[in-house]
Amino acid sequence: MSGPQGTQVAGGADFRPRVERLLTDILGLMGFPARLDLQDAADGSLSVALHFESGPPQGVEAGKRSQVLDSLQFLLNKMLHRPGVERRWVMLGAGGHPEPRPRREAAQAQASAPVATVAQVAAAAPAPPARTAPAPAAPPARAARGAQPAAQTPKAAAAQQVAAKGAETDERSVQCEEDAVLREAVRKLAEKSASLGRFYAFAAMKTEDRARVLRAVEGVGGVKVAAEGEGRNRRVVFTPAKPAPMPKRSMLPDDDEDDIDA
Template identity: 80%
Template sequence: MSGTQGVAGGGDFRPRVEKLLADILGLMGFPARLDLQDAADGSLSVALHFESGAPPGVEPGKRGQVLDSLQFLLNKMLHRPGVERRWVILGAGAHPEPRPRRDAPAQAPASAPAASVAQVAASTPAPQPARAAAPAPAAQPQQRNARGGQPAQGAAKPAQAQAPVKGAEADERTLQVEEDPAFREAVRKLAEKSASLGRFYAFAAMKTEDRARVLKAVEGVGGVKVAAEGEGRNRRVVFTPAKPAPMPKRSLLPDDDEDDVDA
């Protein structure tokens, strides 16, 4: 494979983050001034100061689905296979607080004294001798009805509970959710943009209710198909234009060049 793979924490990492964020926010129509600083947990913190107001669903100093989706997309574009990862966290109007790592081991309280082997052995109850297995109860004769004919219906086999089907996803189109006018208008504009430009878009890391709002908001918009795909945490809403158009080379984002293709 031609080309070289860099390190996420290298000297070109900050310029790449600034370039990608500027391109994405420019395409969204919400340019912002970026304030980058190193976080205490080793990640790169970015405060987004929007120049002409924040996008719908983004509130300064608070987390939200729009900001989480933008952060997810940015880290996906930065972290390529075989490259050391350094996460980027985003905040609206201020730097976000670092989130606790999921792989951090739980520490025992410092005030709890360590128990000795002798104390543990003394506190462990002695094993009880095994008891002889009780004889199986005799089979009860089937109860017959008053006329002495067939067994009564009450003696039928107990019904078995049906286990829920794993991996089944709820149909968002059938959910009844409260409509958000600002959210609906933003989603319809994105659907119209996908149809007119022939571009693919997707919403990730959304709640089931928000996916239902997206699917209801795009009803009646022609030239684009919008559907929920995937399962669990990977479920997303995809905008597929009826007439896809190729991306011009001048608008390709970094790392999308031909150097990454096997010769």
């Protein structure tokens, strides 16, 4: 299909087969094959429900957003939306179709709504009553020598708890039971990172699992393993001492390669 100005339309007859083929290939390379359910969304996008055949990847739950699905959705749309092609967004959901995005027309109408200026607001507001000069405040009473400090208010205590939660926990100081299977798999990955010069990372892990990973790689040479990031973006990164470039045959096709449309 072509648009009025000769540009190719992303929602043509071959759009769904391309989405299905690319998703099937990517999920197969990830080791998590899935049954795909495609349907047109109300906002004009293409909604895809991923029903994983042998269980979802780590950190992916049915009906919830995750970093894995967000990254996969970003990669898929980058591969589909080439220059000169009218864009049609693809939304992914685990175990079901994702929630529809807010309509662009409503967002544009809200953005273009008239905004009152400061002068208009000041003119419409009633005149404030006359104020009398406040009485001078009494000087604060000095605390008696040896007196106990005042008890902390609940609001101050809650703010202190929020600040304490914001600080990231040092995983190496977390006490947890050892997982023999996880330890063996992590050490093999660390040795592989050191021998091949590849970067690897574990995302969407609990604090206890990150602590197990950091303890498991102790003693493995040629690679540095550390926890990086904050909050839900915190991950464990494997950095080899001697990085090596990836061979071209193992890289995903670029946006401008012709084999995407083949």
